[in-house]
Amino acid sequence: VTLIAVFGIFAASIYSATLLPGEFTPKKDIGRTLVSLELPPGTTLAETRAVTNRLSELVHEIPEVESVFVEAGTSGDINKASLTVNYGPKTERSRGAVAIETDIMARLATVPDLRANLINERGSRDVSLSVLGSDREAVTRAAHELERQMKGLPQVTGVSTTAALPRPEIQLVPRGDLAAEFGITANALASVLRVATIGDTDANLAKFTEGDEQYPIVVRLRETDRRNLLGAQDLRITTPSGVSVPVRLVADMRLTEGPSVVTRYDRDFETKVEATLAPGYVLGEATEAVDALPIAQNMPDGTRIATTGDAEIMADIFAGFATAMGAGILLVYVLLSVLFSSFVRPIVVLLTLPLAIGGAIFALYIFDMAMGMAVVIGFLLLMGIVTKNAIMLLAFARDAMSRGLSRPEAMVEAGHKRARPIIMTSIAMTAGMLPSAFVTHLGGEFRAPMAIAVIGGIILSTALSLVFVPVLFSLVDGTREWVMRLVMPSARAETARQAARG
Structure with missing residues (x-):
């Protein structure tokens, strides 16, 4: 029964990791x-x-x-x-x-x-999605449709796009035949308008010198004339042959509108759809709701959605956490293999890790907290605490077995004599985490989830390790001895045959 409970809690701990929503950092009251x-x-x-x-x-x-x-x-x-x-x-x-x-x-x-x-504080919205594509108009339409559908989600508020609002602009379109006949290029026309409106580039400006200081002399149209830029078509432009002709002769000027800014990302046109998280929701819940929208499931041809902002950082952190956790488990296994002079017994210690994870997630679920960067740090702390408890039991049991005690007797003695230091260290760690578990102080919103996760993991792992570690050790060590009994006679027989041939 205990063995079934061990694997039941093991499976539940692994599955429980998918129950909590994810977030980058908790919202802080600063x-x-x-x-x-x-x-x-x-x-x-x-x-x-x-x-x-x-x-x-x-x-x-x-x-x-x-x-x-x-x-x-x-x-x-x-x-x-x-x-x-x-x-x-x-x-x-x-x-x-x-x-x-x-x-x-x-x-x-x-x-x-x-x-x-x-x-x-980073200057970005809580939820940020980039709509990318090679066609600017298609990207804008897809972004507006995504914005419309996101406005119906309860998880977000204040949905908007970064699509630049159209603003009035004057377009100067060269008359190809006449401009070519006079030898006037589009760059020459643009230079005339630039000099007339904002002045020439700084490198081309004349300088007024006064002592050690130089002041650029900017020449441009008067402000009253700049307010009526359609009158700029009466400006004159000099051809390569030295003839001065009016701009209206070689180009058409018209009033229209266009985007105030064009943004690109990875050579694609980009329009962001951004939102603020609604009270009571976290980033993971919002991104899951957005991913389930019809527009996100079936983007128009030539467009795609890329996660940016806090959601992108959160995904990178969780991916890095998985790598760090795997590397940590491997390092623990290597060190325990040296400590126990065995490649099998360290497995008992590693099997106790899900007990702490399950306790941490259960505590977060009770206090309605999400899994964020602080919780990930707490998981790494729990790895060392939980393995410490199992190591204390197994090391004592190993020494007792070397003194001639049977495996059951050694585990009972280990549990009897090591329970007190295990419980005392767990109580000390829990007491040290209690102040951080309260969010009354400034910045407590960030530290509280980590403290809650560590406290929950310590309580459950301490209570269960005293029961499950002896059972797991009996199972693993008994299996090891059974395999050795099967292998060693064959090995001795093979050695005897080789000696007979010699």
């Missing part, structure tokens, strides 16, 4: 919220400043808010800004970060023509 802001293309710097000042006043109306910091135009896009809202340590306020962020976004939603999204 007393600060970051919000990205985007206004319509063509917004001037003065308009951006006016809108962000209004947003700052709205957010300041929240009682917990202590300060608001606005940063705009740093990336070269004057229609984009970021909002940093500080509301102090969680021990000094009654509401949590989730409730305050909900209040902030509700107030920002009252401002028209504003795209506002919560971002993490």
Whole structure:
């Protein structure tokens, strides 16, 4: 019965690893919220400043808010800004970060023509997916369809795409025959417009020298003329023969619209679909829900979805954890083989590892926590703790057997004399982890899952190792002796035959 229970718990521990959702790191209440802001293309710097000042006043109306910091135009896009809202340590306020962020976004939603999204400390959204393809229009359509379907998922909120909003632009299309006749190239036309609007490149500008300083002299159209760029078609361009002709003679200028930015990834057009996790959900649950959407199951021809952001990092961490766990188990086996002078007995120690994993996952399930980077670190800690308990039992039993005790008597004596130090060390480790298991302090959200996993694994593995290790040792060591009895007579007979031939 005990043996059946051993393998039952072993199988349940392995299966239980698939029950918990995954996440990169738990959401932390650090007393600060970051919000990205985007206004319509063509917004001037003065308009951006006016809108962000209004947003700052709205957010300041929240009682917990202590300060608001606005940063705009740093990336070269004057229609984009970021909002940093500080509301102090969680021990000094009654509401949590989730409730305050909900209040902030509700107030920002009252401002028209504003795209506002919560971002993490790394400057990205919680959920980030890249739609890739060779056709920009197909990628944009697929991204918008994915956005539409994701808006129906309860796991995410604030779904949006990074597809650039169309903005007005003036296109200058050369008249091929006339431009070729005058010897005017598309690059020459572009240079005329560049010099007229933003000035020439810095290397070509004349310099004014004053002492040790040089100042570039920028020559361009007056601001009133730059506001009516259709009038630029009256500018004159010099042909290679020295004749000056108006731009309208060799090119057509028209007002149209186009994307403000084109993004590529691995030489494919890229449009990201991003979202914020809804309260009560983690990254693993959101990505599983997105993967189950019809658009994700059947992407249009020429397009594909690539996971980016925290989900990509999480997948890399779990893959690295599997490699580290495998390498750790192999190293433990090698060291135990040297310690026990046997390749079979270390298997007993390794078979106790799933007991700790099962206890850790069960504890996480009780406290409704996901499996993230901190939990992975906790699993690695449990490997050393659990193997320590089994080693103490087997080493004592091995010494007792060398003194002439039978295997059952040796295991009973080992359990009797080593139970106290095993339990005491487990209690000490559990007590040391208890402060980290509480999330009342700053940053406790990250350490709490690791502490809960370690405590659960220690409690279950300590209780079961005192029962299962003797049974497993009797099974494995008895099987080893049985095989040796089968092999050794054959070996002796083969040695005798070889001696007779000699």
